[in-house]
Amino acid sequence: EAGVAQSPRYKIIEKRQSVAFWCNPISGHATLYWYQQILGQGPKLLIQFQNNGVVDDSQLPKDRFSAERLKGVDSTLKIQPAKLEDSAVYLCASNAPGPGEQYFGPGTRLTVT
Amino acid sequence: GENVEQHPSTLSVQEGDSAVIKCTYSDSASNYFPWYKQELGKGPQLIIDIRSNVGEKKDQRIAVTLNKTAKHFSLHITETQPEDSAVYFCAARRGGKLIFGQGTELSVKP
Numbered sequence: 001e002a003g004v005a006q007s008p009r010y011k012i013i014e015k016r017q018s019v020a021f022w023c024n025p026i027s028g029h030a031t032l033y034w035y036q037q038i039l040g041q042g043p044k045l046l047i048q049f050q051n052n053g054v055v056d057d058s059q060l061p062k063d064r065f066s067a068e069r070l071k072g073v074d075s076t077l078k079i080q081p082a083k084l085e086d087s088a089v090y091l092c093a094s095n096a097p098g099p100g101e102q103y104f105g106p107g108t109r110l111t112v113t
Numbered sequence: 114g115e116n117v118e119q120h121p122s123t124l125s126v127q128e129g130d131s132a133v134i135k136c137t138y139s140d141s142a143s144n145y146f147p148w149y150k151q152e153l154g155k156g157p158q159l160i161i162d163i164r165s166n167v168g169e170k171k172d173q174r175i176a177v178t179l180n181k182t183a184k185h186f187s188l189h190i191t192e193t194q195p196e197d198s199a200v201y202f203c204a205a206r207r208g209g210k211l212i213f214g215q216g217t218e219l220s221v222k223p
Contacts, residue, residue: 042117042204042214042216043157045210045212048210056209101147102159104156105156106154107156
């Protein structure tokens, strides 16, 4: 079974630029999550999708972050404009319906200079 | 909302010794407690989990205990090996949302 795929793996941008991350969850997994992991901290949930609907985006800084999952499969997370404090690893995770395990992708390491 | 505290932040042990990592949570409605291992450059990987109706669970060298009354749970790794070196995260889930602890960097010295 293929795991959660993310791209790119690394990205360096200057502040005020925009950036987008892509995630392909495990086939059949209806629930998809985006997490932000700042160095030395645990992952923090940004947004949760159930199919193509948003379940929880209470922690998403909506003035600069946006996410979509148009066909209920792949998802993109965008930051525009980026700030220095957005430097982090952005993790995508998915799980099958029900209270199952969340499977994480390898993450995208973003550096904002 | 839920808050998860994890201790210690770093832990160094000799190969073959045991390692214990402890977490406390604040929301008594949390009902699922996974532990993740994260190696450098990789995403977190589930190593063991426990549900609120169980007090202890073991899988080979790894065990987790849960005390619902005190709202704390612990990860126990016995006979540690160098490949156990990584960052370990506890988490608590209420509904569909996982709240993670701050992580413990475990170093196993040969």
